[in-house]
Amino acid sequence: MKAPGTTTRLSVQKTYKLYVGGKFPRSESGRVYEVTDSRGAKGSGGGQDGGAWLANAPLASRKDARDAVVAARKAVAGWSGATAYNRGQVLYRVAEMLEGRREQFAREVADAEGLSKAKSAAVVDAAVDRWVWYAGWTDKIAQVVGGANPVAGPYFNLSTPEPTGVVAVLAPQDSSFLGLVSVLAPVIATGNTAVVVAAERAPLPALSLGEVLATSDVPGGVVNLLSGRTAEIATPLAAHQDVNGIDLTGAGPELAAELEAAAADNLKRVRRPALGEDWTADPGTSRLTAWLETKTVWHPIGV
Template sequence: MKVSDDARDARLSVLKTYKLYVGGKFPRSESGRVYEVTDSRDRWLANAPLASRKDARDAVVAARKAVAGWSGATAYNRGQVLYRVAEMLEGRREQFAREVAEAEGLSKAKAAAAVAAAVDRWVWYAGWTDKIAQVVGGANPVAGPYFNLSTPEPTGVVAVLAPQRSSFLGLVSVLAPVIATGNTAVLVASQEAPLPALSLGEVLATSDLPGGVVNVLSGRTAEIAAPLAAHQDVNGIDLTGADAALAAELETAAADNLKRVRRPALSEDWSADPGTGRLTEWLETKTVWHPIGV
């Protein structure tokens, strides 16, 4: 049956209501709250969950449960899993390009370029999983009949506040190095542009990444970040997505259990070579003495 132009114009759009991604599942916010996500022209795009403090605590529990399995996997296996995620991102480039264009007010060409750079960066970090230990680890010269070996180990559960303005390339740049080095993550999406992060959760759910390794929350950054900074079972927090005032408050809260804190930079060029700084940020060094000949 042919649909008339008048009927087509009268059709109401079906706006999507996203869900959180916690422990490999898609729960609604514990509070049942959602908020309207709009594009750069203030047009309604979708509904996103407004995560609560309880959601943040649930995400930490899921991330902690996943630490042993993910950190205990071989570095090569982690690299293969991350590369599989990149393959799936590649298959959904058009969707992410549309979401980035709407969120950041970019042209289609610039949004597509940003998404391509994000996928390339994910692949780049996937390649580092079995190489970073060779860069930061090694055998230390000591006096006596001993081997003295230093090896990097993951920090544990890391809370990541995603950049507010770079909704996908910046997001990948802060998240990928955390999990590439064997940590698990609680990701707080950009408050104004959460859709690329929530869509990334849908990709991760259908990839080989174990549930709980990445947990995605959306909502008010300050409301979600406060319980994460104070949580005794969070080992590190990346404050990239916080403004100066909020970052100061969160850093004070994080000091209670001596969390490792990455302070927000005054400016970030997400298109620049990332280097290894974010890879080594969430690693601890374990040194082992072993007698020679035993």
């Protein structure tokens, strides 16, 4: 018998949704797919390899990808037009919010990557530190890659970096949170907006990141998060004429080659996947400079 004064509660399962334009829509197709814990790691879509069920994630469609690009394009002017110092403050606020939800992310990372409680907590700590690190670069990268150029004549010749625009990001498949932060943060730190395709088998940390972004100071549309089949979502993004760059980190060799060919149609900037990338290593500035264009201005020297 039930003890006096006790009640039986129904379990409240978390509903995961896409994050597009600052809102949380379901996939326009209404489709979902099962996400299982790390015991089901061999399958690309989860659910069929014996792992314990974790959640139903939205299965984004081509229409969702196009909607995400529209939202990202609308956000470009405001985000790129903000001061670098302000962008740094906004990104630091995201780190504060991540720190406040540390236990949730540690649990999701442990399920996604088969890590112990201590190791998953260390991964989350590293991801928060990585976010803070990129936040600190927002108002410094221009001094590293820009500057005054020596020219013959009575002119100032100044080169300054500017954002590329809308960048599609295929998040790494092997690092659901630290890898995700490592590829996303440099894109928005430099003033670009992003359409992110989460790790196909382990999308939950990415979808939870959308909840953090929505409650921080990041304007809607600056980051848009999609979950589903990587190839299905990435194909329209690579061919989209309003996408200015694509990070192929989360694509396999065959898919990466197809996407790179599609991206050439409008001369997108492409960052090819690297084999065996160590997400715990010092990231350097290469991902920051990958999404910057250089503008050079000539100005006559006043007499």
